[in-house]
Amino acid sequence: MKVMSFIIQDAIPFINKASTKIDQALNVVTACPIIGGLGAVGRFKYGNAQVVSGIAIAIFSSLAIACSSKQETRNQWKKVAVFGSEYAIHGALNIFKSLGELLLSVCTYTLANPILLINRIPNNFNPSFKYGEFSESYKA
Secondary structure, three states: OHHHHHHHHHHHHHHHHHHHHHHHHHHHHHOOOOOHHHHHHHHHHHHHHHHHHHHHHHHHHHHHHHHOOOHHHHHHHHHHHHHHHHHHHHHHHHHHHHHHHHHHHHHOOOOOHHHHHHHHOOOOOOOOOOOOOOOOOOOO
């Protein structure tokens, strides 16, 4: 049970905070001329890693739910499964976002990338879809 409490209380919030920081950094980089295209490629690779790891977490958690005999343990694994699903969705959104940023960069030789600042500065470069919005508030 110590492992589950560590995962739910410490690991998931830490991963959500770290992912938010990475997204903020990518939001700044992709809005810069010249290096914006590289930031879009970085976001694409990061999104792929998020999708793969999120699906793996969701599958592993689902297997753990199926093998658990105690309802309390199943509920804890459900929270981890929600986190994995949410993380995979974030990855897919990052992939789509990177494709749009890359298209903008390629078509304008990265000169139009500062246009991306219009919606990012008021939002303090935070991701549009908050990490942990579902997984940290999920009550099993």
